[in-house]
Amino acid sequence: MNRAAITGWGAAMPPAVLTNADLSTFLDTTDEWITTRTGMQERRISHVSATEMATLAARRALACARLDPGDLELIVYGSCSNDEQVPNSASAVQARIGSARAASVDLNTACTSFLYGLSAASGMIRAGSVRNALVIGVELISPYMDWENRNVAVLFGDGCAAVVLQATDREEGLLGDDLGCIADARAALRVRGMGCAYANRGIVFGDTAWDFDGQEIFRRAVQGMTRASAAVLQKCGVTPEQIDLVVPHQANLRIIEAVVTRTGIPMEKVMLTVQRYGNMSAATVPVALTEAVAEGRVKPGSFILMPAFGAGLTMCAHLVRWGDRVAPLATIEDGLPPCTKTALEMVNDVRALKAGARERSGAGLQPPALAGGG
Numbered sequence: 001m002n003r004a005a006i007t008g009w010g011a012a013m014p015p016a017v018l019t020n021a022d023l024s025t026f027l028d029t030t031d032e033w034i035t036t037r038t039g040m041q042e043r044r045i046s047h048v049s050a051t052e053m054a055t056l057a058a059r060r061a062l063a064c065a066r067l068d069p070g071d072l073e074l075i076v077y078g079s080c081s082n083d084e085q086v087p088n089s090a091s092a093v094q095a096r097i098g099s100a101r102a103a104s105v106d107l108n109t110a111c112t113s114f115l116y117g118l119s120a121a122s123g124m125i126r127a128g129s130v131r132n133a134l135v136i137g138v139e140l141i142s143p144y145m146d147w148e149n150r151n152v153a154v155l156f157g158d159g160c161a162a163v164v165l166q167a168t169d170r171e172e173g174l175l176g177d178d179l180g181c182i183a184d185a186r187a188a189l190r191v192r193g194m195g196c197a198y199a200n201r202g203i204v205f206g207d208t209a210w211d212f213d214g215q216e217i218f219r220r221a222v223q224g225m226t227r228a229s230a231a232v233l234q235k236c237g238v239t240p241e242q243i244d245l246v247v248p249h250q251a252n253l254r255i256i257e258a259v260v261t262r263t264g265i266p267m268e269k270v271m272l273t274v275q276r277y278g279n280m281s282a283a284t285v286p287v288a289l290t291e292a293v294a295e296g297r298v299k300p301g302s303f304i305l306m307p308a309f310g311a312g313l314t315m316c317a318h319l320v321r322w323g324d325r326v327a328p329l330a331t332i333e334d335g336l337p338p339c340t341k342t343a344l345e346m347v348n349d350v351r352a353l354k355a356g357a358r359e360r361s362g363a364g365l366q367p368p369a370l371a372g373g374g
């Protein structure tokens with residue numbers, strides 16, 4: 001049976017770094033609180049659009065696989081922070097990389113969007129619908145962040161990475177997955193102001209207020225990712241001892257430690273980026289995977305476990321077997337355009353914009369809640 005081998009990988013990380021000290025210039029927080037509760041020290045703030053990050057990551061991944069963009073058959077764009085809703089974002093990437101033949105779809109399951117996209121694209125390759133695919137995990141959260149809310153503002157960052165999948169008869173690529181959604185907890189994480197449900201409710205379009213029950217998400221995330229990890233290992237007949245590397249969603253160091261300990265895998269086998277990038281939602285797993293390959297932590301034939309959770313609350317765990325190649329076939333020279341502002345300056349620009357818009361409209365700080373938790 002066809003499988004979908006990962007043959008290309010590439011990231012596009014914005015250069016501007018927002019430190020814990022930067023955050024404490026406008027929030028009642030400290031480096032000590034953020035580091036001990038989350039493991040995070042820094043995150044990135046993007047000066048370019050999400051689709052611009054995605055375009056660079058896509059071009060790097062295609063070069064890595066030496067796949068001509070004109071031969072690409074599917075683009076899956078995993079994100080919950082799109083530049084615009086219509087037209088979709090995958091079509092923007094398609095146009096910019098010159099993949100005129102590629103079917104182009106956006107997929108949003110919040111932080112699990114990249115991994116759900118990996119399942120969807122691998123399934124289409126196995127079914128014979130397409131022979132190859134580009135799966136992107138990208139997030140531009142900074143414009144949507146409620147920067148006045150310390151409960152959430154310290155946790156998130158921007159970033160992007162992508163992988164290329166190609167049909168193979170070899171036993172590699174996605175070996176199995178376990179997907180789920182704990183919808184009774186969907187009210188635990190809601191960004192009010194990101195959809196038309198809020199129209200005519202007295203809020204400034206694009207302004208947001210985050211409903212965020214951190215402890216509830218923490219508890220459900222640990223339970224859900226541990227259960228999904230056990231399920232996918234059991235489905236594939238692979239033991240925790242056989243896992244060479246864990247590339248988990250990076251929402252909180254303590255969540256990751258709890259999940260791998262319960263799964264029976266030592267922390268030395270875990271790829272961590274949470275200290276440097278915070279939670280980039282859909283981008284965390286592909287960025288960590290790309291960096292793990294670059295650091296030599298992915299070996300030919302490695303078994304890689306990738307557990308994740310996101311708003312919804314969506315849950316999953318994926319088991320991938322890496323192929324023979326751990327080096328790119330080609331690279332490109334291009335990067336993102338130079339960034340002329342510091343991360344803190346960009347964040348303060350967003351804060352000023354939102355404060356000004358609220359003042360002009362007379363709207364309150366908090367968008368009204370949707371009725372009920374559903």
Ligand code: ACO
Pocket residue numbers: 028029030033034037038110111150151152154155189213214215217218221251252279281309310311
């Ligand atoms: N700085 C200082 N104090 C803070 C901050 C901050 N940035 N944020 C909260 N606090 C305060 C709280 O107000 C609270 O004060 P109180 O006791 O006076 O009420 C105190 O710190 C303790 O808060 P807790 O909620 O008990 O802290 P906890 O140890 O649970 O850590 C955290 C909070 C980090 C949010 C944790 O619950 C967590 O990581 N949850 C999961 C978050 C997550 O994964 N989010 C993403 C989910 S989905 C996705 O990825 C899109």
